Amino acid sequence: MKRAFLLILTILFIKACNIPALQAAAIEPQEKSLLSFLDSIFQNRTETVFQFIETDPAQIEAISRMVSIDRKQDSLFTAYANRQEMAAFLQSGHRIHSILASPTEIARQQKSISMAQTMEEMAEWNRYPTYPLYIEMMRSFAQEHPDICRLDTIGFSVKGRLILCLKISDNAHQEEPEPSFFYSSSIHGDELTGYVLMLRLADYLLDNYGSDEEATRLVDEMQIHINPLSNPDGAYALSDENVSGATRYNANGIDLNRNYPDFWSGDHSRIEKENQAMIDYVAAHDFVMAVNVHGGSDVLNYPWDGFRSSQKEHADAAWWQAICARYVDSCRLVDAASYRDVNSQGYIHGGDWYVVHNGRQDYFNIYNHVRELTLEISVTKLPDASRLPDFWNTNWRSLLNYMKEAGYGIRGSVSDSVSGEPIRALVCVQGHDKDSSQIYSSAIHGAYFRPIEAGTYDLRFSAPGYFPKTIQGIQVRNLNYTVNNIALLPDTSWHSGLANDPPVDANGLDKNPATCRLYPNPVSGTLHIEADEPVSLQAVYRVSDGRRVLAPRIRNFQKAHRLDASILPSGFYLLEIETENGSRNILRFVKQ
Numbered sequence: 001m002k003r004a005f006l007l008i009l010t011i012l013f014i015k016a017c018n019i020p021a022l023q024a025a026a027i028e029p030q031e032k033s034l035l036s037f038l039d040s041i042f043q044n045r046t047e048t049v050f051q052f053i054e055t056d057p058a059q060i061e062a063i064s065r066m067v068s069i070d071r072k073q074d075s076l077f078t079a080y081a082n083r084q085e086m087a088a089f090l091q092s093g094h095r096i097h098s099i100l101a102s103p104t105e106i107a108r109q110q111k112s113i114s115m116a117q118t119m120e121e122m123a124e125w126n127r128y129p130t131y132p133l134y135i136e137m138m139r140s141f142a143q144e145h146p147d148i149c150r151l152d153t154i155g156f157s158v159k160g161r162l163i164l165c166l167k168i169s170d171n172a173h174q175e176e177p178e179p180s181f182f183y184s185s186s187i188h189g190d191e192l193t194g195y196v197l198m199l200r201l202a203d204y205l206l207d208n209y210g211s212d213e214e215a216t217r218l219v220d221e222m223q224i225h226i227n228p229l230s231n232p233d234g235a236y237a238l239s240d241e242n243v244s245g246a247t248r249y250n251a252n253g254i255d256l257n258r259n260y261p262d263f264w265s266g267d268h269s270r271i272e273k274e275n276q277a278m279i280d281y282v283a284a285h286d287f288v289m290a291v292n293v294h295g296g297s298d299v300l301n302y303p304w305d306g307f308r309s310s311q312k313e314h315a316d317a318a319w320w321q322a323i324c325a326r327y328v329d330s331c332r333l334v335d336a337a338s339y340r341d342v343n344s345q346g347y348i349h350g351g352d353w354y355v356v357h358n359g360r361q362d363y364f365n366i367y368n369h370v371r372e373l374t375l376e377i378s379v380t381k382l383p384d385a386s387r388l389p390d391f392w393n394t395n396w397r398s399l400l401n402y403m404k405e406a407g408y409g410i411r412g413s414v415s416d417s418v419s420g421e422p423i424r425a426l427v428c429v430q431g432h433d434k435d436s437s438q439i440y441s442s443a444i445h446g447a448y449f450r451p452i453e454a455g456t457y458d459l460r461f462s463a464p465g466y467f468p469k470t471i472q473g474i475q476v477r478n479l480n481y482t483v484n485n486i487a488l489l490p491d492t493s494w495h496s497g498l499a500n501d502p503p504v505d506a507n508g509l510d511k512n513p514a515t516c517r518l519y520p521n522p523v524s525g526t527l528h529i530e531a532d533e534p535v536s537l538q539a540v541y542r543v544s545d546g547r548r549v550l551a552p553r554i555r556n557f558q559k560a561h562r563l564d565a566s567i568l569p570s571g572f573y574l575l576e577i578e579t580e581n582g583s584r585n586i587l588r589f590v591k592q
């Protein structure tokens with residue numbers, strides 16, 4: 001397109017409110033071709049920070065799919081882009097308002113990055129650790145507290161760096177019927193306040209276990225998972241020894257927080273290595289709540305990111321607002337000026353700030369039923385290291401209290417009334433749940449945890465192969481929990497084909513499910529699935545106990561699938577499929 005080369009970018013200057021100028025002379029791309037303009041921007045960097053002005057919500061949403069919007073102040077947006085993303089932005093006729101210095105360029109100019117190479121140098125928590133020191137710290141947490149701390153490897157980055165997670169709990173090596181919580185920081189490699197604060201949180205819990213009552217209770221009664229650094233290649237982009245060259249994106253130049261499968265748009269494009277590892281790790285755990293810690297603002301951003309609240313509200317919006325307010329309130333007891341960057345209340349429905357697609361928060365909420373929130377913890381992404389203790393002082397009480405929210409509400413266990421064995425059951429709040437806000441009890445021990453705002457609720461418990469049960473009038477008080485242990489009666493008619501209550505979500509089976517054929521049935525090797533419209537395979541359940549025995553790592557929507565049934569023991573199975581518009585259907589097959 002010739003138009004693309006006639007870029008009218010007259011006002012291109014270094015806009016700097018306290019931000020040092022990146023280049024003294026203004027770039028004048030008026031007469032330059034797009035390519036040479038891009039060359040000039042991406043000469044020394046793989047990603048650039050820039051601003052644009054936009055007021056039209058539809059345009060903002062379109063731009064959000066091209067570049068990575070990072071911040072919004074009225075109609076002025078700050079965004080990141082790699083070369084390809086910037087080309088798309090300009091080719092579609094949008095205009096750059098200004099190009100900014102990146103957080104790491106600012107930090108380098110201000111010489112504010114102080115690195116620690118030894119544990120002793122981290123004693124005051126006022127430095128950033130080198131990558132080798134980070135690994136050493138994580139290992140030593142587990143080695144020095146072997147009973148209450150386990151070190152997990154979530155996976156590896158593109159460049160082979162470790163993505164690690166500490167599990168902190170009494171009996172850390174067992175899966176216990178306690179609420180599981182997941183803190184994860186710095187998916188954007190240049191947002192590193194949370195990185196150091198998460199290390200310090202782990203240290204605080206381990207150090208105070210047995211002496212401080214609150215820390216001891218948290219470790220005893222919860223399963224706390226802490227992943228301080230989910231984008232190590234971004235944080236240590238220039239060298240293992242320094243974070244001063246940190247980038248937002250990973251080593252492939254991809255924004256990891258715009259790279260998760262998007263349920264509503266059906267965009268399941270290539271998943272980066274770091275994210276695939278995270279998807280697998282979270283799918284393997286029964287996390288009740290999670291926090292994705294960022295920097296660049298100070299605000300709590302709750303679901304949904306993909307919609308404005310006028311389009312779609314979370315079923316538990318009132319609960320989100322209440323727990324966010326509690327977080328903000330206890331920070332403001334220490335620093336009354338904190339969490340005011342976006343609004344006075346300090347929290348916001350994500351899409352009302354700006355719409356983000358393919359983010360991790362919405363993915364975890366929709367696909368894993370994990371209540372994840374995005375915590376923007378410091379307005380400066382890469383603050384002067386000497387200021388890190390200030391952020392700890394403001395946030396640590398809130399970080400502890402926020403975890404406790406996972407244990408409030410309604411909890412209990414679901415088991416088989418005959419055998420007493422745990423059941424993975426769908427737990428649905430009648431007339432309330434929608435968009436995956438329903439939860440499941442654990443297949444391992446049957447425990448379930450349903451955080452919910454104070455009120456009176458009817459809960460329905462169901463699982464394939466069992467008669468469902470509804471408990472009415474469960475009362476919940478704030479900052480408290482109500483226990484309901486449930487035994488479900490096996491429904492033997494399952495075996496004769498009278499499906500009673502298949503494992504569907506709260507919306508129930510769709511009225512017009514996709515027509516689908518399975519063959520051969522009974523099957524011994526490969527099961528072929530053919531549908532009239534594209535479907536994805538959700539899960540395979542064993543009829544005898546309702547356990548999920550297979551679940552695909554990535555859900556592809558297509559009309560024909562194959563499933564390797566050779567690995568399944570003989571018996572009756574249920575295959576759950578889903579169409580692109582989210583309707584589900586259950587199909588039965590027999591393994592010979």
Ligand SMILES: [Zn+2]
Pocket residue numbers: 188191294295296
């Ligand atoms: Zn971020």
